[in-house]
Amino acid sequence: MSATGYLIGVDVGGTSMRASAVTTTGTELARHRLPTSAELDPQRTLDRLIAELRAFLPPDTGKPRAIGLGVPGHVSAGVVRRAANLGWRDHPLAALLRASTGVDRISVSNDAAATALAESAARGHRGGVLVVPLGTGVSGALVRDGVLLGGDSGAAGELGHAPVIPGGEPCACGSSGCVEAYASARSVVRRFRSAGGRAHDAADVVAAVAAGDSRAAAVWDSACDALARGIAGAVALTDPGLVVLGGGLSAAGEALREPVDRRLAELLPWRDAPRLELAVLGQEAGLTGAVALAAAAIGDGQRAP
Ligand SMILES: [Zn+2]
Incomplete structure (x- = not known):
């Protein structure tokens, strides 16, 4: 565990959600995945995913410094305007996560943006x-x-x-x-x-x-x-x-x-x-990019893994 804390990235997909906890120097601490289904409220699935991921970390780990999320849809200022696969419309994702996690720095972008950050960083x-x-x-x-x-x-x-x-x-x-x-x-x-x-x-x-x-x-x-x-x-x-x-x-x-x-x-x-x-990252790009969004939220974009 780095003295500078850790970040959480979440790849919010239409069929599954994946999350990773990574130190600010790029070492992965834990990862977790839950299926997304039409019957389950995606927001509840997301809250559960993050809570369970944090439960894998040592008890004294504390809160992440930031959470980054890549969402398959149109995102504006933390609000998911439209994500057809998740049934979200004008969904205030960042505000809801701030309330459920107590983390202030929440960065939400569409999944293409997250992928772009990851592919760019992977090539240096x-x-x-x-x-x-x-x-x-x-x-x-x-x-x-x-x-x-x-x-x-x-x-x-x-x-x-x-x-x-x-x-x-x-x-x-x-x-x-x-x-x-x-x-x-x-x-x-x-x-x-x-x-x-x-x-x-x-x-x-x-x-x-x-x-x-x-x-x-x-x-x-x-x-x-x-x-x-x-x-x-x-x-x-x-x-x-x-x-x-x-x-x-x-x-x-x-x-x-x-x-x-x-x-x-x-x-x-x-x-x-x-x-x-x-592309060189394949399926990993979405999750790596979500962590990069979190890194950018604390002004540490250059260290994005
Ligand atoms: Zn068109």
Whole structure:
């Protein structure tokens, strides 16, 4: 136990919540996980998760200096505006946790932001890193010199809803032609099926591309094109030196990275395109990033593990 105290990070997921207690110098003291289910109130699950995690620590450990949480949804000033998988709408998460834990420093961000902090720290990258998680949806977050760039309403980095194809596919957000309508795992599967292909998940579509299925190739090409268009817009505005593709779809590896990289170069003929890499942390990114949010809350972002 470090004399400088410890932090708690929580990866709040739609199917499970994971928490880790880490010293401010980066040593993990304990970790815990509980399932999230529609029948259980997610806030009660979260309170229980943190209480049980703290019970694993020595009795004289005291309170954490800060708690960081990554939530799959739109978060603004500690309030979860919308998290469909958790059924939260205008949920005052930070205030509720302050009341239940007695900890003042509570930092809540969306899970893409937490992932971005973790991927940036894992690389020791100085400068700007744009991290784009590609899962059921598509999001994004920009970290510069280890600090997350937020927005006035907390919706910065919603790359998935950048409109990139005029008159394009309808999107779950209510608009059309969004990056997410082409490049999320869900969209890739939906579009391949509507072209007559058979796929259980995005990995099946990737396998069909590799097997030479022309319908799968067309769907994949438009996914890579829409994604590159969204990234090109973000790059033009924010000039990150590194772009990281994460989330479940990044398991496609070079089959994803290479065509997006090529398209990005075509869309940015007036400058060198930033380096494009695949995420390195996988499932750990959300939890590591949540701890990094807690570290940032005590002004210790550079030591984020
Ligand atoms: Zn959209």
